[in-house]
Amino acid sequence: DTAVSQTPKYLVTQMGNDKSIKCEQNLGHDTMYWYKQDSKKFLKIMFSYNNKELIINETVPNRFSPKSPDKAHLNLHINSLELGDSAVYFCASSQDLGGQPQHFGDGTRLSIL
Amino acid sequence: KQEVTQIPAALSVPEGENLVLNCSFTDSAIYNLQWFRQDPGKGLTSLLLIQSSQREQTSGRLNASLDKSSGRSTLYIAASQPGDSATYLCAVNTGTASKLTFGTGTRLQVTL
Numbered sequence: 736d737t738a739v740s741q742t743p744k745y746l747v748t749q750m751g752n753d754k755s756i757k758c759e760q761n762l763g764h765d766t767m768y769w770y771k772q773d774s775k776k777f778l779k780i781m782f783s784y785n786n787k788e789l790i791i792n793e794t795v796p797n798r799f800s801p802k803s804p805d806k807a808h809l810n811l812h813i814n815s816l817e818l819g820d821s822a823v824y825f826c827a828s829s830q831d832l833g834g835q836p837q838h839f840g841d842g843t844r845l846s847i848l
Numbered sequence: 849k850q851e852v853t854q855i856p857a858a859l860s861v862p863e864g865e866n867l868v869l870n871c872s873f874t875d876s877a878i879y880n881l882q883w884f885r886q887d888p889g890k891g892l893t894s895l896l897l898i899q900s901s902q903r904e905q906t907s908g909r910l911n912a913s914l915d916k917s918s919g920r921s922t923l924y925i926a927a928s929q930p931g932d933s934a935t936y937l938c939a940v941n942t943g944t945a946s947k948l949t950f951g952t953g954t955r956l957q958v959t960l
Contacts (some may be wrong), residue, residue, distance in 0.1 A: 739891075766946060771872065778892075791947055795880040825891055832946045834879045834899075839891040 738762050739840040741826050747846045748816060755812045756843045758826030766790075767809035768827040768837065769801060778825070783810055785832055813845075821847045849870045850875045852940050852951035860957045861928055867881050869923040869954045871938035879943030883912050884925050885934040886953075892937065896923070 739760045748754055760767060768791075769781040783791040787803045798814045813820060826840040861867050871881070879953045880899045884892040897910040900923070904913040907940045911924040921938055935955045939948040 764953070776935065776953055778939075780947055780949075783946065793947075827892075829946060834941050834943065834946055836882060836894045836897045837948060838894065839884075839888075841891040 736841075739826055739828055739838050741840040741843050743843060744841065745844050745846075747848065750816055750818060750847050752816050753812070753814045754816060754845070755810055756824055756826075756845075757810045758807070758840060759808050760826075760828040760838070761807070762828055762830075762838060763807075764838075765790040765806055765831045766788075766829045767803065768829075769811050770825040770827060770839075772785065772823040772825060773843070774822070779783070781824075782809075782811075790832065816845075816847050818847050821845055850878075850940060850942055850949045852938060852949050854936075854938060854951035855948070856954060857952065858955040858957075860959060862959050863928060863930060865928050865958075866926050867928055869925070869938075869956070870934050871921040871923070871951050873919045873921075873940045873949075873951075874915065876916050876922050876943070877942065878916060879941045879946075881912075881921050882939045882941065882948065883910075883916055883921075884937045884939065886937060887934050895936075925956075928956075930958050930960060934958050 766785045768783045782801045784803045823842045827837045829837045853871045876888040876896045882897045883895045898914045938951045
């Protein structure tokens with residue numbers, strides 16, 4: 736059973752389009768995250784949610800809008816895609832905000848043409 | 849602002865060698881530190897988590913140490929195997945909403 740699953744695994748689209756990435760965790764965790772890994776493989780947090788409430792918004796352009804319909808899901812919608820948005824986006828979850836290990840999905844590779 | 853650096857950036861060793869990966873961070877006020885491995889095209893797998901009050905953690909052939917006052921952690925891998933080839937990342941949890949700040953990674957290759 737996959738603990739943290741993201742769809743799609745690959746996303747190729749044109750500049751200016753709007754796209755969504757979905758994330759689901761079956762670990763019963765309260766906290767979920769989105770990270771971005773750039774072309775130099777550097778990982779940086781974008782957002783975190785705890786029990787559907789936004790906790791961290793790390794100065795991400797407002798073209799990125801996370802949505803958490805319930806605590807097992809955290810989706811990422813991106814409007815007006817730009818070339819610089821090309822990256823691998825990782826979803827993660829942890830039991831709560833108390834510093835427990837974070838568990839990552841396999842990532843979504845987004846390529847903007 | 850917390851900054852995390854990992855040295856070396858890349859490392860190649862023959863199978864069977866013991867090796868040490870280094871991680872340093874600029875702000876010693878951390879909650880815990882986590883070591884991950886990342887295989888190509890895959891997500892991150894958590895290896896070890898050390899709380900700020902701990903000095904080391906062990907799991908099988910892996911041993912991670914933490915010296916919070918000097919802002920350093922090491923990951924020791926004993927008797928390396930080709931299956932250990934991956935990128936190793938350390939990440940510091942500052943305790944603020946469990947935010948992880950990642951290092952730059954060490955790409956390890958273990959050769960036959």
